[in-house]
Amino acid sequence: MTILRTSPRRLAALAASAAAALGAGSLSLSAQAAFVTLPVVSGSTTTLTACNPKNASGAQSPTLATCKVTGLPGSAAIPGYILRSSRTAAITVNGVNVGTLYDRVWCLGTGTTCNSTNTYILGARINLNANAWDPSGESFEINDLFRAIRSAASADVAYFMGTSGTSADTAPAFKYLEYTGRTLQGLNEPSGSGLTKTTNNGWANFRADTNADDPDGGNSPWSPWMLVRQVCPSGYNTTAQTQKIRLRQGGEEGQPPTALLTSAYVCN
Amino acid sequence: MARVIDVRDGRPSGAAHWAMVAAAVLVAAVIGIGLARGLAGPPATEAPAAGQAPAAPAAKPAPTKPPPVLPARTVLVDAAPADAEAALVDCRAPMQALTLALGPGAPLTVCAGATQVRQMGSMRSYLAQDGGRQWVLQVDTAGGEVLRVALQGRDGRAYACEGSDCAGVTLGRHDARGTRQVTLRSVALRAGGVTAEIGAEAASSAEARGPTASTGTAGAGTADAARAMVSARLAVGADDQLPGLACTGPTVAISAPDGASQKFCGQGGAGFDIADDGTRTYQFQDFEGRTLAVKLDAQHVITRVSYGPYACEGTACTGASMSAAEPDNDAAERSFFFGRTTLFEAGGSSKRAGLQLNGSLVLQGQP
Numbered sequence: 327m328t329i330l331r332t333s334p335r336r337l338a339a340l341a342a343s344a345a346a347a348l349g350a351g352s353l354s355l356s357a358q359a360a361f362v363t364l365p366v367v368s369g370s371t372t373t374l375t376a377c378n379p380k381n382a383s384g385a386q387s388p389t390l391a392t393c394k395v396t397g398l399p400g401s402a403a404i405p406g407y408i409l410r411s412s413r414t415a416a417i418t419v420n421g422v423n424v425g426t427l428y429d430r431v432w433c434l435g436t437g438t439t440c441n442s443t444n445t446y447i448l449g450a451r452i453n454l455n456a457n458a459w460d461p462s463g464e465s466f467e468i469n470d471l472f473r474a475i476r477s478a479a480s481a482d483v484a485y486f487m488g489t490s491g492t493s494a495d496t497a498p499a500f501k502y503l504e505y506t507g508r509t510l511q512g513l514n515e516p517s518g519s520g521l522t523k524t525t526n527n528g529w530a531n532f533r534a535d536t537n538a539d540d541p542d543g544g545n546s547p548w549s550p551w552m553l554v555r556q557v558c559p560s561g562y563n564t565t566a567q568t569q570k571i572r573l574r575q576g577g578e579e580g581q582p583p584t585a586l587l588t589s590a591y592v593c594n
Numbered sequence: 595m596a597r598v599i600d601v602r603d604g605r606p607s608g609a610a611h612w613a614m615v616a617a618a619v620l621v622a623a624v625i626g627i628g629l630a631r632g633l634a635g636p637p638a639t640e641a642p643a644a645g646q647a648p649a650a651p652a653a654k655p656a657p658t659k660p661p662p663v664l665p666a667r668t669v670l671v672d673a674a675p676a677d678a679e680a681a682l683v684d685c686r687a688p689m690q691a692l693t694l695a696l697g698p699g700a701p702l703t704v705c706a707g708a709t710q711v712r713q714m715g716s717m718r719s720y721l722a723q724d725g726g727r728q729w730v731l732q733v734d735t736a737g738g739e740v741l742r743v744a745l746q747g748r749d750g751r752a753y754a755c756e757g758s759d760c761a762g763v764t765l766g767r768h769d770a771r772g773t774r775q776v777t778l779r780s781v782a783l784r785a786g787g788v789t790a791e792i793g794a795e796a797a798s799s800a801e802a803r804g805p806t807a808s809t810g811t812a813g814a815g816t817a818d819a820a821r822a823m824v825s826a827r828l829a830v831g832a833d834d835q836l837p838g839l840a841c842t843g844p845t846v847a848i849s850a851p852d853g854a855s856q857k858f859c860g861q862g863g864a865g866f867d868i869a870d871d872g873t874r875t876y877q878f879q880d881f882e883g884r885t886l887a888v889k890l891d892a893q894h895v896i897t898r899v900s901y902g903p904y905a906c907e908g909t910a911c912t913g914a915s916m917s918a919a920e921p922d923n924d925a926a927e928r929s930f931f932f933g934r935t936t937l938f939e940a941g942g943s944s945k946r947a948g949l950q951l952n953g954s955l956v957l958q959g960q961p
Contacts (some may be wrong), residue, residue: 412925412960414863418713418881428960438872456933468879494960564867568716568737568883586715587736589863589879590926 351549352450361482361555362393364508367525372509373532375519377485378502384542386502392501395484397549399447400496403486407432410440411564411591415565417466418574419450419586424466425454425538425547427571428494431562431591446558448473448591451494451573452549456539460582467537469576470512474567474592476527479556481508485532486551500546505533512591514583515575529572532556541579558593567592620706650667687827690722691708694745695780695823700890704729709776709828711836713881716862720776722828731826733776737883738765743781743825753783753822768847770853772832782820834858839881845934846886846953848901858901863958866924874924878955886955888930894919902935904948914951925960 333504362375377393378386397403411431416423432447440446450473457463475481485503509523509531521565523531536548571590577583685691685705704724707830712719713853720733725917728748734741740763744754761782766775834840834857849855859877867875872892877883889898897909899914906914913933920926937947 409868409924411865411867413863413877414750414877414960415863415957416861418715418838418861421711421713423834423838427863429863431867438868439870564869564886565877565887566863566879569741573715587717588715589737589883 331443333342333560336445344371347534352574360395361484361553362506364481364483364506364530366480366527367479370525371522372507372525374505374507374509374531375483375504376521379504380535384544386504390502392498393484393506395486395553398449399553404447404484406434408438408440409437409482410446411562413505413591414554414568415566415588417454417586417588419459419466419584423455423460424459427573427588427590429454429566429571429590440561444542444557444559444561446562446593447553448475448562448593449551449553449592451499451551452498452536452573453494454538454547462581464581466538467535467575467581468549468573469533469535469578470508470520470572470574471532471534471549471592472512472529472572472574473552473554473590474507474528474531474570474578475530475554476556476558479558480529482555483530484530484553484555485555486553488548497548499534499536499550500544501535501549502551503532503534503550505531507531510572512574512585513578514587515574515576531561541581553568554584560594562593564591566590579592597642643726672707690723690828692722692724692729693825694729696751697822701823706731706826709775709830711830711839713839716883718882720828720830721933722826731778731824733763733778733828735765735882740765743778743783743824745822749789753785753824755781755783768854768856769830770855772828772834772856776826776828776830777825778826778828781824783824785820785822793903801920833881844929844954844956846951847956849950849952851947858953858955860883860955864955866957868924874958876928878957887952888914888916890916899935899937899951901949901951903938904939906935906937909946910938927959928957930955930957 327522362377364375375393375589378390381388395403398405400409409430410433413429415427415429417427418427428451430449432449434443434445435441450471452468454466454468458464486497487502491497505521507523508525508527508529509517510526510529511523512531515532524527528568532552534549534552535542535544536546536549538545540546566589568589569587570592572585572587574585575581575583601868603769633637683701688708690706690707690709690876691703692706693701693703704726704731706722706724710721712721712724717734717736719735723729723732730746730928732742732744733748734743740757740760742756743760743763744752747751759782762779763781764777764779765776766777767776777910826929839861841857844861845857847855848858858878858880860880862878862879862881862883864878866877869875874894875887877885877887885900886901887899888896889900891897894915896911896916898905899911900906913931913935915931917929931954935951936947937949937951939946
């Protein structure tokens with residue numbers, strides 16, 4: 327069992343978040359192992375969907391299967407998909423390389439041809455290093471990844487933790503996906519907002535703590551693969567578009583909130 | 595206020611004395627009138643009444659001949675409050691002039707130091723700060739487009755524009771040394787209408803902060819106008835001279851017939867895509883979103899090389915080659931080589947040469 331240490335400040339914040347999640351009834355303890363659906367939200371606010379949230383001491387369940395899949399698209403876990411695009415890009419903060427973004431697109435199809443369902447999965451994961459990016463000397467932490475999606479279509483979200491090794495396909499993440507939702511607001515954004523965020527149907531949020539040198543004592547330089555599935559009748563843009571993934575350090579251990587937008591694949 | 599020049603160095607007697615005093619007063623008055631006219635700008639004309647043609651512009655007054663006692667140099671007038679008449683400032687290289695029109699008064703010109711370049715994700719920002727640290731000008735760009743222009747004063751005044759509202763900004767081409775200019779021509783900024791926050795969160799999308807809120811202050815006093823106008827010409831060094839942005843690995847030199855050149859190494863990302871017909875396209879992007887693409891047919895033969903609007907096709911792509919593909923592994927590492935490969939303007943079949951590529955790129959293994 328994985329036990330993650332945390333700071334007193336983090337302890338208080340987690341207690342508040344867990345209480346809010348339980349009160350909102352969004353915490354599922356069922357043994358689901360599949361995509362969870364994020365429908366188009368009609369209201370101005372939305373409550374994040376819990377996948378594997380941290381408890382009061384910062385630990386996560388190693389067995390909770392909500393939102394979790396056991397392989398990438400095209401594997402036995404998610405059969406029927408073919409790889410269409412793949413890219414890597416340096417993550418640059420204040421001119422410093424703090425890690426790498428892996429971005430891929432799969433579609434339902436065979437051989438090299440997508441079928442007529444126009445079903446696509448866009449997947450991303452991050453690998454961070456310990457480079458200091460600001461005068462504090464600390465490494466950059468990513469608490470939230472936001473991905474641009476089709477705003478008028480339902481979206482299914484899942485995550486894959488990897489297994490073993492050092493390749494982007496299978497390198498293991500050590501912290502699970504905590505929450506997801508259709509918003510462009512992340513941890514502590516705005517301050518005190520908890521799990522209730524301003525709705526933004528054009529973005530899928532993935533909350534996962536990724537840091538190569540985490541002040542909370544639990545390092546996870548690899549994030550999980552964060553997958554979002556949608557029907558894209560006009561396909562996707564084979565050239566990564568600027569400002570389509572947002573990465574944010576939310577200040578979980580008091581770091582300065584810092585966000586950046588970077589290029590990514592996006593459905594047309 | 596004009597200074598009275600005291601020409602007394604002794605005590606001439608009688609009429610000669612008073613004649614000299616009178617001459618000095620007359621000279622001072624002429625100087626004062628000339629300076630006041632120069633600062634006030636052209637005389638305003640009343641708007642014509644409805645249905646009437648505009649009045650003819652008033653004839654310009656005859657220029658005042660400067661008195662011979664004044665040295666031929668820029669005159670610095672006693673400084674007035676910052677939001678009143680502007681000082682005439684001569685920015686000597688390497689300082690750069692920023693002309694700021696703030697409120698109803700005359701424009702203020704400040705001298706800024708070298709342009710700083712900051713890269714956050716796919717956003718590149720150009721910053722200029724005046725030597726007195728009173729003003730910071732920031733221009734945010736991505737993919738070759740202007741995202742935002744912000745001006746922030748040390749006294750709390752803040753102005754900004756976003757996207758298409760930022761008319762008048764031009765990102766110049768790189769010259770033979772790889773340098774370029776970012777030009778702002780009377781760019782209109784709104785006070786407090788868009789956050790002009792400059793700092794750690796400046797790179798995040800405005801949407802994350804919810805409905806646009808005014809975060810700029812009204813500024814000191816009641817004289818601040820609702821907007822500012824900014825003009826500047828910022829010199830930007832070549833990327834390989836900028837900390838953290840230089841190419842450190844395989845690089846392609848891209849040169850144009852007019853001598854403009856830049857180094858390209860795809861630091862912004864690299865990857866491939868597979869089309870329905872099995873053809874592959876490998877793409878490399880730089881930090882500013884420019885893309886160099888190499889397209890292969892199903893037999894892994896190069897069929898097209900493109901960079902923006904320039905391309906070559908088929909046998910016209912002379913000098914372009916690549917390492918062998920790894921069987922059944924599209925994601926394997928692959929190298930691309932360019933030896934005086936010429937790209938043509940407006941399509942690959944045109945004979946009008948546009949760019950020449952020399953160098954190599956490596957697509958790192960994707961898995």
